[in-house]
Amino acid sequence: MLYREAGQFKSTYAEDQQIFPLRQDRIAIAVLLAFAVFVLPLVGDQYWLSAIVTPFLIFSLAALGLNILTGYAGQLSLGTAAFMAVGAFMAYNAVLRVPGMPILGAFAIGGLCAAAVGVVFGLPSLRIKGFYLAVATLACQFFVLWAINRIGWLSNHSSSGVITAQSIRIFGYELASPAEKYLLTLGIVAVMALAAKNLMRSETGRAFMAVRDMDVAASVVGIPIMRTKLLAFAISSFYCGVAGALYAYTYLGTVEPEAFTLDLSFRVLFMIIIGGVGSILGAFLGAAFITVFPIFLNRSSEWLAALFGIDISHAAVSNIELIIFGGLIIFFLIVEPYGLARLWQIAKEKLRLWPFPH
Amino acid sequence: MNRTATFLAALSLGAAGLPASAIAQNEQFVPANFYWVGPYAPGGSGFGGGIIDYMAMLNERDGGINGVKLTWEKCETEYNNARGVECYERSKKKGPTGATVIHPLSTGITYSLIEKATADHIPIISLGYGRTSAADGRVFPYVFPLITTYWSQATVMVKYMAQKQGGYDKLKGKKIVLVYHDSAYGKEPIPILTDLSKEYGYEFTPIAVPHPGNEQQSQWLQVRQIKPDYVILWGWGVMNPTALKAAAKIGYPRDKIIGVWWSGAEEDVIPAGSAAKGYISAGFNAPGADFPVMKDIQKYVYAKGKGEFDDKSRFGSIYHTRGVVAGIVTAEAIRVAQSRFGKGKPITGEQMRWGIENLNIDEKRLKELGAVGLMPPIKVSCMDHEGSGLVKFQQWDGAKWKVITDWMEPDRKLVRQKVEDDAKQYAKEKSIEPRDCAKEN
Numbered sequence: 001m002l003y004r005e006a007g008q009f010k011s012t013y014a015e016d017q018q019i020f021p022l023r024q025d026r027i028a029i030a031v032l033l034a035f036a037v038f039v040l041p042l043v044g045d046q047y048w049l050s051a052i053v054t055p056f057l058i059f060s061l062a063a064l065g066l067n068i069l070t071g072y073a074g075q076l077s078l079g080t081a082a083f084m085a086v087g088a089f090m091a092y093n094a095v096l097r098v099p100g101m102p103i104l105g106a107f108a109i110g111g112l113c114a115a116a117v118g119v120v121f122g123l124p125s126l127r128i129k130g131f132y133l134a135v136a137t138l139a140c141q142f143f144v145l146w147a148i149n150r151i152g153w154l155s156n157h158s159s160s161g162v163i164t165a166q167s168i169r170i171f172g173y174e175l176a177s178p179a180e181k182y183l184l185t186l187g188i189v190a191v192m193a194l195a196a197k198n199l200m201r202s203e204t205g206r207a208f209m210a211v212r213d214m215d216v217a218a219s220v221v222g223i224p225i226m227r228t229k230l231l232a233f234a235i236s237s238f239y240c241g242v243a244g245a246l247y248a249y250t251y252l253g254t255v256e257p258e259a260f261t262l263d264l265s266f267r268v269l270f271m272i273i274i275g276g277v278g279s280i281l282g283a284f285l286g287a288a289f290i291t292v293f294p295i296f297l298n299r300s301s302e303w304l305a306a307l308f309g310i311d312i313s314h315a316a317v318s319n320i321e322l323i324i325f326g327g328l329i330i331f332f333l334i335v336e337p338y339g340l341a342r343l344w345q346i347a348k349e350k351l352r353l354w355p356f357p358h
Numbered sequence: 359m360n361r362t363a364t365f366l367a368a369l370s371l372g373a374a375g376l377p378a379s380a381i382a383q384n385e386q387f388v389p390a391n392f393y394w395v396g397p398y399a400p401g402g403s404g405f406g407g408g409i410i411d412y413m414a415m416l417n418e419r420d421g422g423i424n425g426v427k428l429t430w431e432k433c434e435t436e437y438n439n440a441r442g443v444e445c446y447e448r449s450k451k452k453g454p455t456g457a458t459v460i461h462p463l464s465t466g467i468t469y470s471l472i473e474k475a476t477a478d479h480i481p482i483i484s485l486g487y488g489r490t491s492a493a494d495g496r497v498f499p500y501v502f503p504l505i506t507t508y509w510s511q512a513t514v515m516v517k518y519m520a521q522k523q524g525g526y527d528k529l530k531g532k533k534i535v536l537v538y539h540d541s542a543y544g545k546e547p548i549p550i551l552t553d554l555s556k557e558y559g560y561e562f563t564p565i566a567v568p569h570p571g572n573e574q575q576s577q578w579l580q581v582r583q584i585k586p587d588y589v590i591l592w593g594w595g596v597m598n599p600t601a602l603k604a605a606a607k608i609g610y611p612r613d614k615i616i617g618v619w620w621s622g623a624e625e626d627v628i629p630a631g632s633a634a635k636g637y638i639s640a641g642f643n644a645p646g647a648d649f650p651v652m653k654d655i656q657k658y659v660y661a662k663g664k665g666e667f668d669d670k671s672r673f674g675s676i677y678h679t680r681g682v683v684a685g686i687v688t689a690e691a692i693r694v695a696q697s698r699f700g701k702g703k704p705i706t707g708e709q710m711r712w713g714i715e716n717l718n719i720d721e722k723r724l725k726e727l728g729a730v731g732l733m734p735p736i737k738v739s740c741m742d743h744e745g746s747g748l749v750k751f752q753q754w755d756g757a758k759w760k761v762i763t764d765w766m767e768p769d770r771k772l773v774r775q776k777v778e779d780d781a782k783q784y785a786k787e788k789s790i791e792p793r794d795c796a797k798e799n
Contacts, residue, residue, distance in 0.1 A: 023617040051447035054411065055440060149540060150565075160489075160542035160778070162469050176477075252439060254469040258569060259439055295444060298382045298434060313668070314432045315394035315403060319432075322395060 003351035016169055019198050022109045036186055041179040050251075051177035052292060057182075057189045059291050063283035065239025065330035066195055070269075073232035074212025075125050079118075079137035080240050082144035082270040082301040085260035086114040087241025089154050092163045096156060098261045103168050107188070107245045114241025115234040117144065122233030126226055142260055148257040155210040155257075162256045167248045188246065192239060199235070200265025208232055209278075266328035274332055285340040293328075297321045384691060385706045386423065387453020388413065390430040391445040392463055397570055397595045398437045400625035401677055405463055406432070407666030408681015409688065411655050414665075416689055417747030418658040423692050424702045427455060435467060437470060443474070450478055455706045458663050458692065459483055459714070461684055465543040467543055468501075476500040480707040481714055485641055485684050486619055490546060491780035495715065495745040496792035498781065500647045502714050504687055505736055506642045508618070509776060510768035512547040512590075514749040515640060516554050517766060519588050521605055530559035537574075537601060538592035540566040543620075550742075550776065553564070553569050556768075571597025578604040591617040598626035608631035613638060613753070623676035627754045635756040643683045645759050647674030650728025651682065676759065683733045690727075691717045715740055717799075734765050740795035747773070 003024055010016040020026045066080050091110030093102050101109075121140035125133050148154050148161070153163050168175040168184065175181055180203065199205050207228045210218035219225045248255045267290055275286020301317045336343050392400055392406030413428040422428055431452060433445035442462060444780035448456045459481050462468045468488035475482050482501045490509045492501035506752070519524040519534070536551060538544035549566050555562035563584055565577050571593060577603075581589060589610065591601055599622045605615060613636040622639025644653065652674055659665045660673065671779070672678055695705045695713025705713065717738045724730045734748035785792055 045451075047447040048452070051444040055444075139604075149545075160465075160545050162542045164469075164784070167789070174529075252443060252470045252475050256466055256469065258466065258541045261569065290442075312432070315399075316435045318393075318395040 002354065019194060019201075027354060033190060036190075037183065039181060044179075044182075046178045047193060048129075052295065054178070054182050054185050054251050055247075056287055056291050057185045058243050058251055059271065060284045060287040061189050061192060061246065061270065062240050062243035062268050063275065063287045064280065065236045065243060066268050067272045067278065067280070068196060068200075068208070068239065069232050069236035071272055071276075071282070072205060073208040073229065075122070075229060075232060076130060076134040077137040077233075077236070077239075078134050078265045078269065079121060079140035079144075080264065081116040081235040081260040081264035082141045083118055083240035083266070084244025084247060084253065085144055085148060085257060086117050086237075087111055087150055087244030088255055088258075088260070090114070090241070092165060092248065093154065093156075095166045103249070104188075107242050107249075110245040111238040114244065115238040118233040118237025118240075119230050119273045120329065122230050125229050125233065138262070141265055143304045145260065147319035151350055160256070161252060162351035163248070164254045165252075168249055185250045187244055188242065192242065193280060193284075196239070200280070204228075204231065212278075244281060270329070272338050274329060274339055276339030279339065279341035281344060282339050282341035284346070285315075289332075289340065294321065294325055297324060372564075373599075377611045382703065383454050384426050384700070385429045385453055386426050386458055386700070387435065387443070387449075387456070388428060388430045388450035388688060389452070389460055390456045391433045391442065391449060391460065392436050393435050393437045394432075395434065396436050400462060401595070401620070401623070402435075403666075403673060404623070404625075404675060404677025405681040405684065405782070407672070408678045408683075409461065409685040410666050410681075411659055411678075412651075412682045412685025415651075415655045416685075418662070419654060424696055426692075426702060426704055428689070428692075428697070429460065435462075435464065437467075438466050439464075439466045439470045442703050443470050445612075446471055446474065450480055453704070455704045456480070457709060458710050459688055460659065461688075462488070464491075465546075466541075469542065472498070472501055478682045478707070481711045483682070483684065483687065484715065486685070487543070491784065493742060493774075494760065494779070494781035494792075495740045495743040496795060497785045497790055499745065499793060500711055502738065504654065504714075504738070504744065504747075504767070505683070505734065505746045506749055507712045507744055507747070507777075508544055508546040509773045510639065510744065510747040510770075511618065511640055511749050512550040512564075513769035513773060514766050515553065515590055516551070516558070517560075518616065518751055518763070520558070523587075526558055532560045532588070533584055533586040534560050534561070534562050534588050534590065535584055536590045536592060537577060537581070537584040538564060538566060538590075539566050539571060539594050539597055541594075543594065543628040544592050547590075550773070551590070553772065567601075568594070568596055570595060572600050574604045577710045578610070580606050581605075581610060582608045589613050589615045591621050593617070593621045593626075597621075597636065599628075599630035599727075602630040602634045604631075612636040613654065616640065616751075619749075622752060622759070623760070625673075625675075625677070625731075634754050637754045638751055639754075640761070641676065641752050641761075642749055642751065643676070643680045643761075644731055644752075644761055645674060645679055646732075647677075647788045649685070649730075649732045650772060652728075654677070655682070655730065657783070679724065679732060683729075686727060686729060686733065687717065687736065688720070690719055690723075692773060707747045715743075717745065740793065 005022055008023055020029060062080060062084060069075050069077050087110035091106040094106040094109040121137060124136040155163050175184055182191060200285035207223045208224055211228050217223055271286030273291045274289050276282025298321055305312055390406055390410055393402030396599055407607045417427050430557055433449055435442040435445050457480050461483055465487045466486045471482055483718055484503045485505055488503050490507040491505050493507055519531050551562055565580055566573060567577055591603055617636055617639035619641045627634035664709040667673055693712040694716050699705055699709045715738055719736045721735055734746045736745040738745040746769045750761055750765055751763040752759045754759045
C-alpha cells in the first residue's frame with residue numbers, strides 16, 4: 001500500500017531511466033539527504049559528527065569501492081586498505097608538492113594513483129580467480145605498506161613515517177570545524193554513491209555482473225574480459241583511494257602507515273559481507289554495523305550499568321562486547337546470508353502489500 | 359511484529375535512558391581512555407590501573423585535591439586510532455570543566471589527537487611516548503611528552519654502552535643493531551642512532567620486525583651474521599618475549615640486549631621464561647610496592663577491597679607504577695594550576711596547560727609524595743615540555759627487575775637540536791607561529 005508503483009506512469013525514456021524510478025524512493029533519498037545536510041550539522045554535536053558519522057561515511061565509501069570489485073565484478077580482494085593508503089599518501093604528496101593544488105584535485109589524484117596500483121595488482125585476475133586472487137591482492141597489501149615504510153619521499157622523509165594532513169581549503173575558505181569536514185565528506189560520498197548506483201545499471205555495470213556470474217559466457221557474448229576486470233579494479237581502487245584520502249583529511253588528520261593494515265582490509269570485507277554483497281545500500285548498512293555498532297554496544301553497557309546501578313569490571317565489559325559483536329555477526333549470517341540489504345529488500349516487498357497482505 | 363516492537367522499545371529505552379548523572383560542581387574530570395582487551399592489554403590495563411589507583415587514593419586519603427574530587431570514566435580504545443579518537447570526542451565534554459588532560463597511551467593516537475586537542479584546548483600528556491619533537495613547547499603548546507622522550511632514551515642507551523665499554527672512544531668500530539617494531543613508534547630512534555653512529559664511529563644496522571612481531575627467525579639470523587656488540591630492542595607487546603626467545607635460540611647473550619622502556623615490563627619477560635634472564639632494559643620509573651606512595655595506595659584503596667587489579671600480583675609491577683607516575687604528574691599539575699587559578703575549584707583545560715607548563719617536582723616534593731626513586735625530578739617550562747630526560751637501567755634476574763644504574767643524563771644538546779629542527783619543520787608545514795617563551799606567564 002505504502003510502497004507501490006501503481007499510478008506512476010513513465011511517459012518518457014528519461015523518466016524510465018532515472019536512478020530511482022519509484023517516487024517513494026526519490027522522496028526517501030531526498031529527505032535523507034536533506035536531513036543529513038541541513039539537520040544533522042545543527043543537532044549533532046562534535047562527538048556525533050567527527051567520531052561517528054564522518055568515519056561511518058568514509059568506511060561506507062571504502063566498502064562501496066570493494067563492493068564494486070567483489071560484489072559486482074566478482075573479484076575477491078584483500079587489498080582495500082592498501083588502496084586507501086595509496087589514496088591518503090598520494091593526496092598528501094599532491095598538496096605538498098604541487099603549489100596551489102585544490103583539495104578536491106588532490107583527492108582525485110589520490111584516487112587515480114590508487115586506481116593505477118589497483119590495475120597493476122589486478123593483472124593476476126586475468127589468470128586466477130577466487131581465493132587465489134585474494135592471495136595475489138594480499139601481496140598488494142604487504143607491498144604497498146612496505147613501500148610507504150621504506151620510501152621516505154612518500155611521507156616527506158618524516159622520521160616516524162607519519163603524515164599530517166594539510167588544512168583543507170576550498171576557494172580560500174578553510175574547512176576546520178567538524179561540521180564543515182562532515183559536509184565535505186557527505187558531499188563526496190553522496191556524489192560517488194549515486195555515481196556508483198548509476199554505473200551499475202549501465203553497460204559497464206552489466207558487463208561486471210556478467211563477468212561475475214560466468215566469465216566464459218561473458219566473453220562468448222562479446223564482453224572484453226581483460227578490459228572489464230581491469231576497469232573493475234580501477235574503479236574500485238579509485239573509490240578506496242578517495243576514501244583513504246578522506247580518512248586522512250577529514251577524519252584523523254594524521255595517519256601512520258600502520259592505520260592501513262590487513263586488519264582494515266578484513267574489516268571492509270566484513271562490511272560488505274554483512275551489509276550485502278553486490279548492493280550499494282549494503283555497503284552503507286555494513287559500514288554502519290561494523291563501525292557504529294561496537295560503539296553503541298560500548299555505550300549501552302555504560303547505560304545499563306548506570307541504569308541498574310551495577311558495577312561490572314571494565315575489562316570484562318570490553319571482552320563481552322567483542323563476544324556479543326562476534327555472536328551477532330554469526331547470527332546475521334545464519335538468518336540472512338545475503339546481508340542486511342536483503343532484509344531491506346524483503347521489507348520493501350512486504351510493504352507493497354502491507355497492511356492488506358491477502 | 360511483536361518481536362520488532364519489543365526490539366524497538368528496547369532500543370528507544372536504551373537511547374532515552376541515558377541517565378542524566380547529577381554533575382557535582384566540585385569535581386575534576388580526567389578521562390581514562392586506555393585498553394583492556396587485545397594484544398596490548400597488559401600495558402593498557404596496567405598503566406590505566408595505576409593512574410586510576412592513584413586518583414582513587416587521593417580521593418580517599420585527602421578528599422581530592424584541595425577538596426576537589428577527581429573523577430574519571432573508562433573508555434576502551436583497543437590501541438586503535440579510530441577508537442581512540444572516538445573516546446577522546448566522547449570524553450572531552452564530561453565533568454563540570456570538560457576533560458582536564460588526556461593520556462592517549464599510544465603513539466598513534468597521540469599523533470591523531472595533537473591537532474584536535476590543541477584546537478579544543480585540552481592538554482595531552484604523552485608520558486614516554488608520542489611525538490618527540492613536541493618537547494618544543496613553543497610549537498606544541500598543548501602537548502607534553504613528559505619526563506623523557508624516545509630520542510633522549512636513545513642517547514642514554516648509547517651512553518650506557520659507552521660506559522660498559524669504558525668510554526665513548528671505545529665505541530669506534532663496534533657494531534650496534536636495532537631490532538624494531540615496524541611502526542611510527544619503532545622508527546622514532548633511527549635518526550638519532552644514525553647521527554650518533556657518525557659521531558662515535560660505531561656501525562649501525564636497523565632491522566625491522568613486522569607487526570605484531572611473533573615471527574622473528576630471519577631477523578635474528580641476520581643478527582647472528584652481523585655479530586653485533588649490542589642489540590637495542592625496540593619492541594611492543596608480544597614482540598618482546600619472542601625476541602628474547604629468538605635471541606636465546608641463536609645463543610646471543612641476553613645481557614647485551616638493551617630494551618626500550620616499552621620492552622621492559624614483567625609482561626615482556628615472564629613469557630620468555632629463562633630466556634629472559636640477564637636482559638637489560640631502560641625505564642623512567644622503578645617497579646616495586648615498597649614506595650610510601652604505593653603503600654598508601656595499598657592502605658587506602660586495596661585494603662578497602664577496591665583497586666583496579668583483580669590479580670594482586672600485578673600491584674607494583676612496572677606498568678602499574680608507570681601509571682602511578684602518570685597519576686602523580688597529573689595531580690601535581692592540577693595542584694599547580696589551582697594555586698594560581700583558585701584553590702578548591704575545578705580547573706579548565708587551558709588552566710591545566712598552564713599547570714603542566716609550570717610543573718616542578720623536585721627532590722623535596724618527591725619526598726613529600728613518597729615517590730623518591732620511583733620517578734626522576736621533573737621541571738617543565740614553556741621551552742622544554744619534556745621536563746627531565748633522565749633514564750635508569752634495570753636488569754631482569756629471572757624473578758624480578760633490578761635497577762642497576764642511577765638516573766642517567768641524555769645528550770641534551772643533540773636531542774634539543776633535533777627536536778627544534780623537527781618542530782620547526784612542523785610549524786612551517788602547518789603555518790604555526792611559535793610562541794615567544796619570554797612573554798609567557
